[in-house]
Amino acid sequence: MPSIGQPKPFMKSTCWSADISGHLHATSSSNPVTVLMVGIGGYGYFYLQTLFELIPADQARLGGVIDPLAKRSRHYPRLLQERVPVFDEIEEYFRAGYHADLAVIASPLQYHVDQSCVALNHGAHVLCDKPIAPVVQEADRLIQTARNAASWCMIGYQWSFSRAIQELKRDIRKGLFGKARRLKTLIFWPRDDAYYHRNDWAGKIKDADGRWVLDSPANNAMAHFLHNLFYLLGEEAASSARPADAVAELYRVHPIENFDTAICRAHTECGAELLFYGTHATQCEQDPVFHLEFEDAEVSFGETTPEITAMTRDGESRVTDRRRTIRSSRSYSTL
Ligand SMILES: NC(=O)c1ccc[n+]([C@@H]2O[C@H](COP(=O)([O-])OP(=O)(O)OC[C@H]3O[C@@H](n4cnc5c(N)ncnc54)[C@H](O)[C@@H]3O)[C@@H](O)[C@H]2O)c1
Numbered sequence: 560m561p562s563i564g565q566p567k568p569f570m571k572s573t574c575w576s577a578d579i580s581g582h583l584h585a586t587s588s589s590n591p592v593t594v595l596m597v598g599i600g601g602y603g604y605f606y607l608q609t610l611f612e613l614i615p616a617d618q619a620r621l622g623g624v625i626d627p628l629a630k631r632s633r634h635y636p637r638l639l640q641e642r643v644p645v646f647d648e649i650e651e652y653f654r655a656g657y658h659a660d661l662a663v664i665a666s667p668l669q670y671h672v673d674q675s676c677v678a679l680n681h682g683a684h685v686l687c688d689k690p691i692a693p694v695v696q697e698a699d700r701l702i703q704t705a706r707n708a709a710s711w712c713m714i715g716y717q718w719s720f721s722r723a724i725q726e727l728k729r730d731i732r733k734g735l736f737g738k739a740r741r742l743k744t745l746i747f748w749p750r751d752d753a754y755y756h757r758n759d760w761a762g763k764i765k766d767a768d769g770r771w772v773l774d775s776p777a778n779n780a781m782a783h784f785l786h787n788l789f790y791l792l793g794e795e796a797a798s799s800a801r802p803a804d805a806v807a808e809l810y811r812v813h814p815i816e817n818f819d820t821a822i823c824r825a826h827t828e829c830g831a832e833l834l835f836y837g838t839h840a841t842q843c844e845q846d847p848v849f850h851l852e853f854e855d856a857e858v859s860f861g862e863t864t865p866e867i868t869a870m871t872r873d874g875e876s877r878v879t880d881r882r883r884t885i886r887s888s889r890s891y892s893t894l
Pocket of ligand 1: 597600602603625629667668688689690715717758779780
């Protein structure tokens with residue numbers, strides 16, 4: 560599971576708590592969680608909308624916003640109206656004496672680790688959107704900071720957090736399907752120039768300040784599905800399988816710095832073969848499909864039906880309804 564540190568009581572007043580699957584449970588409404596939103600354009604717009612529209616005010620309140628372009632957000636008039644403190648940089652928020660129980664990071668991926676570390680070092684729990692970081696050294700720094708902190712950090716791979724995937728993973732871990740042999744996933748999501756010009760980091764290898772970005776389908780829009788292959792084979796509810804080796808073919812069709820098409824093959828330490836096929840350079844659209852081959856069963860999703868279906872060798876069929884999950888993923892993919 561994409562969680563760093565053991566889930567602990569969400570805050571001292573136990574207003575909410577987090578279970579191992581990352582779901583938050585309201586246990587008391589006496590003391591609302593103070594949420595700091597970092598990045599409110601793009602995908603962050605939906606986090607803020609959720610906070611405003613779906614979470615009762617006595618359970619969570621917006622403590623502040625960090626976004627140098629906050630004025631461009633459709634939420635900005637409401638921020639002004641409710642006198643929400645808005646800063647360009649996360650350090651300014653804490654320097655001004657404000658506090659956060661939870662920081663939600665939906666900024667460009669090259670800022671994820673720095674901003675998550677600042678929030679953790681100020682006692683906030685962190686929900687950082689995927690990917691954790693462009694390079695592994697940065698990810699290690701965040702893991703270390705989270706381990707030393709009294710709070711936790713979760714990475715927003717919502718597919719893996721979904722009830723559907725949790726149930727499937729439980730069955731795999733129980734050994735219901737036997738040993739994993741080959742897991743493959745495929746996604747064709749067309750992206751046009753507007754996608755690559757929506758900001759100054761899409762498709763980049765480094766940003767203007769020299770920070771690693773390495774934006775690509777594999778670590779941004781389609782990262783969920785690559786992550787999910789490893790996550791499903793993790794031995795624990797909160798762990799993923801580790802790659803023993805990996806090879807990839809990368810292609811570029813759009814006039815960008817990095818690649819827009821990736822074909823990867825990896826083997827896990829347990830010997831399963833994982834295959835990932837993803838492209839933004841396509842005219843036809845194919846939402847994620849996966850096909851998982853085990854010793855005693857084949858599990859598929861999206862090939863013929865919008866459900867995850869496991870067919871065991873003796874012919875018994877188990878169907879897990881995934882309609883809700885699929886709809887929400889589709890809406891994210893339009894960003
Ligand atoms: N979980 C999902 O399904 C999903 C979907 C889309 C995007 N994302 C993730 O959300 C993150 C942002 O992607 P996006 O497509 O929304 O990007 P975007 O560039 O469209 O929006 C980023 C927002 O962050 C703001 N920003 C820029 N620099 C900042 C800084 N230093 N501090 C705070 N805010 C800053 C921008 O002004 C903008 O409002 C990425 O990590 C991406 O992978 C996740």
